[in-house]
Amino acid sequence: MSGIAKTPEPPYYAVIFTSERTAGDNGYSAMGDRMVGLASAQPGFLGVESVRDEQGVGITVSYWASLEAIAHWKQHAVHQAAQKLGKAEWYQRFGLRVCKVERDQFFEM
Amino acid sequence: MSGIAKTPEPPYYAVIFTSERTAGDNGYSAMGDRMVGLASAQPGFLGVESVRDEQGVGITVSYWASLEAIAHWKQHAVHQAAQKLGKAEWYQRFGLRVCKVERDQFFEM
Numbered sequence: 001m002s003g004i005a006k007t008p009e010p011p012y013y014a015v016i017f018t019s020e021r022t023a024g025d026n027g028y029s030a031m032g033d034r035m036v037g038l039a040s041a042q043p044g045f046l047g048v049e050s051v052r053d054e055q056g057v058g059i060t061v062s063y064w065a066s067l068e069a070i071a072h073w074k075q076h077a078v079h080q081a082a083q084k085l086g087k088a089e090w091y092q093r094f095g096l097r098v099c100k101v102e103r104d105q106f107f108e109m
Numbered sequence: 110m111s112g113i114a115k116t117p118e119p120p121y122y123a124v125i126f127t128s129e130r131t132a133g134d135n136g137y138s139a140m141g142d143r144m145v146g147l148a149s150a151q152p153g154f155l156g157v158e159s160v161r162d163e164q165g166v167g168i169t170v171s172y173w174a175s176l177e178a179i180a181h182w183k184q185h186a187v188h189q190a191a192q193k194l195g196k197a198e199w200y201q202r203f204g205l206r207v208c209k210v211e212r213d214q215f216f217e218m
């Protein structure tokens with residue numbers, strides 16, 4: 001699997017989630033896999049890119065067809081439970097940005 | 110230094126650069142540091158977040174005040190030379206997306 005999401009022609013939307021983890025896994029990896037699987041099944045989901053380094057800093061970008069699709073996923077009951085655990089257990093801090101992708105470009109050697 | 114950029118109130122712009130590296134450093138790290146330093150000195154630069162994992166997948170998000178600031182940085186002569194080296198030496202593939210950040214939210218434990 002490539003680390004680069006295959007998205008349609010712009011415009012579409014991106015949610016940039018940048019986070020710093022607490023120490024230890026504490027169920028984080030399993031929940032992360034579950035959230036990616038669940039998000040992928042939501043209406044309007046276009047793709048996801050996710051990287052975390054050895055210092056515990058991570059950037060996850062999910063791509064969506066519309067703001068409505070993002071709002072729908074935000075309200076999903078299982079995702080809401082994960083968001084609460086994220087604040088209580090897994091993240092020291094995070095930033096979340098909702099963006100409209102206006103143009104894109106891809107390169108393959 | 111926090112891994113999360115301190116950006117002003119939206120709207121502002123984000124460039125999401127997702128890449129897969131070739132093997133070996135080949136001068137990449139030094140150029141990366143130089144580009145961050147140089148970008149930070151450009152007009153309209155607001156911040157940068159950058160993560161690369163052990164598999165060589167990286168996401169760098171730079172934040173800018175305007176599309177003009179992004180275009181200006183894209184055309185910078187030293188940055189142009191780095192872009193050529195990136196395609197020739199450092200990246201197997203990449204995706205680049207230019208976005209307008211419409212809203213954001215931050216959390217600190």
